[in-house]
Amino acid sequence: MQTALRAFEMHFCIRYLFYLYLMYRSPFFIVLLLLMFSSCKQYTEYVKSDVTYYVDDENRPHDYLGKSDNSVFKVPIEIEILKRENKSTPLGLQVTAFGSFDVYWDGVFVGSNGKMAKSGQPEIPGTELTYYQIPEKLANKGKHIVTVIGTQSKIRDANRSIGLKLESFLRLHRAPLVVMSFMNLMAGAFLIAFIYYFFLYINSTRKEATVLLFGIICLLFFCLLIIEYVKFYIDIPYTHFYTRLQTVGLLTFVISILVPWYFMLQFSFKRKRLFLFLLIVSLLTIYLVYYGHYDYTAIYFSYAMCALSLIIAIDAAFRKIKGGLIVVIGLLASVIVNKYMFYDFGLFIAFTIIVLSMLYLHTIRAKALEEAHNASLLLSSRLQLELVKKNIQPHFLRNTLTSLIDWIEESPQQGVVFIRALADEFDIMNAIAEDTLIPIQQEIELCRKHLEVMSFRKEVCYNWEEKNIDANEEIPPAVIHTIIENGITHSFPPKQGCITFCLSFTREKQYKQYTLLTLAKNRNRKKENSNGTGFKYIKARLNESYGSNWEFDSFAIEEGWCTTIKIFDKK
Amino acid sequence: MKILIIEDEARIAKRIERMTRDFFDKEVQILLSDSVENGLNTIEKQSIDLLLLDLNLNGEDGFEVLQTVVAKSFQTIIISAYTDKAIMAFHYGVLDFVPKPFDANRLAQAFTRFTTPEKTNSQDIQFLAIKKSKTIKLITIKDIRYIKGAGIYTELHLVNGRVELHDKSLESLEKLLPVEFERIHKSYILCWQEADKLIVEAGGKYNMLLKSGELLPVGRSKYKEIRHKLI
Numbered sequence: 001m002q003t004a005l006r007a008f009e010m011h012f013c014i015r016y017l018f019y020l021y022l023m024y025r026s027p028f029f030i031v032l033l034l035l036m037f038s039s040c041k042q043y044t045e046y047v048k049s050d051v052t053y054y055v056d057d058e059n060r061p062h063d064y065l066g067k068s069d070n071s072v073f074k075v076p077i078e079i080e081i082l083k084r085e086n087k088s089t090p091l092g093l094q095v096t097a098f099g100s101f102d103v104y105w106d107g108v109f110v111g112s113n114g115k116m117a118k119s120g121q122p123e124i125p126g127t128e129l130t131y132y133q134i135p136e137k138l139a140n141k142g143k144h145i146v147t148v149i150g151t152q153s154k155i156r157d158a159n160r161s162i163g164l165k166l167e168s169f170l171r172l173h174r175a176p177l178v179v180m181s182f183m184n185l186m187a188g189a190f191l192i193a194f195i196y197y198f199f200l201y202i203n204s205t206r207k208e209a210t211v212l213l214f215g216i217i218c219l220l221f222f223c224l225l226i227i228e229y230v231k232f233y234i235d236i237p238y239t240h241f242y243t244r245l246q247t248v249g250l251l252t253f254v255i256s257i258l259v260p261w262y263f264m265l266q267f268s269f270k271r272k273r274l275f276l277f278l279l280i281v282s283l284l285t286i287y288l289v290y291y292g293h294y295d296y297t298a299i300y301f302s303y304a305m306c307a308l309s310l311i312i313a314i315d316a317a318f319r320k321i322k323g324g325l326i327v328v329i330g331l332l333a334s335v336i337v338n339k340y341m342f343y344d345f346g347l348f349i350a351f352t353i354i355v356l357s358m359l360y361l362h363t364i365r366a367k368a369l370e371e372a373h374n375a376s377l378l379l380s381s382r383l384q385l386e387l388v389k390k391n392i393q394p395h396f397l398r399n400t401l402t403s404l405i406d407w408i409e410e411s412p413q414q415g416v417v418f419i420r421a422l423a424d425e426f427d428i429m430n431a432i433a434e435d436t437l438i439p440i441q442q443e444i445e446l447c448r449k450h451l452e453v454m455s456f457r458k459e460v461c462y463n464w465e466e467k468n469i470d471a472n473e474e475i476p477p478a479v480i481h482t483i484i485e486n487g488i489t490h491s492f493p494p495k496q497g498c499i500t501f502c503l504s505f506t507r508e509k510q511y512k513q514y515t516l517l518t519l520a521k522n523r524n525r526k527k528e529n530s531n532g533t534g535f536k537y538i539k540a541r542l543n544e545s546y547g548s549n550w551e552f553d554s555f556a557i558e559e560g561w562c563t564t565i566k567i568f569d570k571k
Numbered sequence: 572m573k574i575l576i577i578e579d580e581a582r583i584a585k586r587i588e589r590m591t592r593d594f595f596d597k598e599v600q601i602l603l604s605d606s607v608e609n610g611l612n613t614i615e616k617q618s619i620d621l622l623l624l625d626l627n628l629n630g631e632d633g634f635e636v637l638q639t640v641v642a643k644s645f646q647t648i649i650i651s652a653y654t655d656k657a658i659m660a661f662h663y664g665v666l667d668f669v670p671k672p673f674d675a676n677r678l679a680q681a682f683t684r685f686t687t688p689e690k691t692n693s694q695d696i697q698f699l700a701i702k703k704s705k706t707i708k709l710i711t712i713k714d715i716r717y718i719k720g721a722g723i724y725t726e727l728h729l730v731n732g733r734v735e736l737h738d739k740s741l742e743s744l745e746k747l748l749p750v751e752f753e754r755i756h757k758s759y760i761l762c763w764q765e766a767d768k769l770i771v772e773a774g775g776k777y778n779m780l781l782k783s784g785e786l787l788p789v790g791r792s793k794y795k796e797i798r799h800k801l802i
Contacts, residue, residue, distance in 0.1 A: 395652050
């Protein structure tokens with residue numbers, strides 16, 4: 001006993017899937033799970049048909065082909081109509097078979113598929129799936145004979161049987177339309193996703209592999225859906241029947257590799273190569289073992305993919321990586337769908353769930369990137385503010401002004417020189433305030449002006465020396481300036497002579513280094529303040545421009561104090 | 572008279588020194604120190620009368636120093652760029668806060684407050700810092716009932732009945748304390764809220780009865796003023 005059109009009922013499932021997918025992303029997976037279960041129950045209840053009929057499927061005719069390529073085969077098949085519910089639409093007959101043939105219903109010609117080979121004329125191959133309308137006066141209850149007469153000159157070793165199905169003629173034609181409307185909707189969504197992520201990859205400065213990979217998976221998935229259902233609107237000659245199945249198999253193969261790979265990258269899974277290698281080996285084994293069984297190959301491919309993805313996702317969930325649990329749930333849902341559903345849809349819904357969980361991961365990732373970006377912007381503006389504050393903080397400004405008043409009162413000419421130096425320092429500070437990197441010469445100029453100002457204030461002689469400075473180099477603003485401020489604060493003024501600051505630059509194979517020596521007697525530092533506000537500023541600036549590719553060190557030496565900044569070439 | 576200047580900027584230190592000399596007519600001995608460490612050493616070794624202190628010295632927070640020095644017998648005047656710390660400094664009991672940049676007039680005003688015997692204004696002092704076995708303890712002004720002079724020290728009699736010793740003289744404290752504290756005797760400063768009534772004993776002795784029942788002597792010269800205030 002057989003009833004027709006399983007395809008009809010599945011659209012509920014797919015429709016809800018899409019509504020949910022478009023509206024709510026996070027509760028989607030939970031609802032989806034419930035929906036899957038409920039729709040699985042409904043599945044058998046909803047399979048209804050206009051016609052109830054009996055055909056002996058167990059003993060389908062095989063080996064009906066003649067010996068020569070052009071020999072005509074004639075296959076009579078008995079079919080019994082048990083019940084017809086809706087007689088307002090004509091009865092339809094679906095035939096699935098290879099070859100070119102004419103179909104007769106109780107001896108009456110109802111249609112042909114392709115053109116049989118005749119003497120001198122080669123065969124025009126028909127397509128695998130065809131529909132025929134049965135004259136109403138012949139569609140009575142009882143036994144009928146369907147006779148298929150034709151030739152099959154190609155793929156003769158396929159040894160296909162002839163499959164028959166009865167259904168109202170209207171439903172026979174409408175069923176693929178309904179299925180395809182949802183499958184095309186899905187395909188369209190993935191096409192858009194592919195285009196979006198592809199453009200995103202092209203235009204992003206980061207060039208993240210996961211973005212491109214996700215785009216490619218979406219594209220392949222789009223292709224898979226289109227190729228799978230292309231049979232409904234293009235008459236593929238039976239000679240190319242297997243071409244479509246092979247393409248589907250190839251697409252499934254590639255997707256089965258790319259999806260776990262994507263999860264590996266997204267969850268930064270260890271032992272990527274080993275597991276990818278194992279996956280490819282197992283996929284090839286499946287291919288070889290089930291060679292020719294296209295449906296099984298695709299199913300086992302997806303099993304392998306699901307299994308590895310699950311391992312990766314569970315590992316990620318254990319490592320408490322964001323999104324890991326969601327992917328585990330999504331994968332389990334797709335396993336359940338696969339188990340309870342007819343292959344065609346089960347596979348695609350399972351794939352859809354997987355791709356959706358990937359999309360969800362992607363949004364999580366995008367959010368994290370956005371937050372990191374905002375944080376860096378915030379840091380940059382805070383550092384700018386810090387730089388501007390350097391010269392207006394009361395300690396600097398009021399002490400400088402007090403000294404300045406004194407200079408003007410006591411020796412106005414020197415006072416003017418002092419004012420000029422101060423104005424110059426302000427000018428440079430103003431010029432560099434908004435930059436994240438400035439030429440080293442500008443930084444040195446800033447340091448010189450600062451030393452000049454400080455020599456007026458402290459009445460100490462400050463000496464500036466530089467070695468090997470490469471004028472093309474750049475450095476974050478006011479970094480050396482900050483080290484010099486510290487040097488001035490923490491050095492005893494010498495009884496005679498000067499405090500010397502010596503900046504030197506060296507370039508090694510993997511890094512460049514600035515060394516600032518402060519030649520003076522150190523004051524006793526109460527606490528080891530290697531994390532004082534000055535050092536925090538320097539470290540934040542280095543982070544901003546060089547990520548983690550730098551080293552900062554500051555320590556006492558015999559002659560005074562030594563501060564080094566190492567900037568590594570990008571790893 | 573000895574005055575110590577703790578200031579890390581040479582130019583400013585010289586300016587303060589010059590102005591101090593001008594004000595006190597060169598009869599003073601001025602000590603200069605450019606760091607907290609040196610300054611504290613000087614204070615340990617020599618007795619000084621006035622300290623002129625910068626709050627931020629070579630990057631070190633001056634408030635630790637301030638807590639230490641306000642417990643001593645000498646008066647402190649802050650000269651600092653951190654004007655936002657002024658109120659805090661007064662809470663600790665400094666005589667004046669001179670913001671940088673300053674001129675001779677502003678400094679002279681602070682010195683006048685130091686030299687004038689009477690209380691010149693009501694101040695924001697909230698604590699008195701006392702030295703207790705190497706640590707500094709802050710006494711809330713509201714907790715003080717009266718203060719008794721005891722030689723070079725003073726005794727702070729507190730609400731909870733305890734008595735703490737302070738290094739500053741009654742004269743110095745009188746300048747720091749808010750208006751509700753009144754010098755009633757050469758050896759006593761009383762918080763007005765504690766006063767109950769004035770008692771005249773035979774032989775022209777005047778006493779003040781406190782709400783706690785204690786009797787404090789009232790100076791003959793102060794009597795009229797105090798009786799006037801009580802009424």
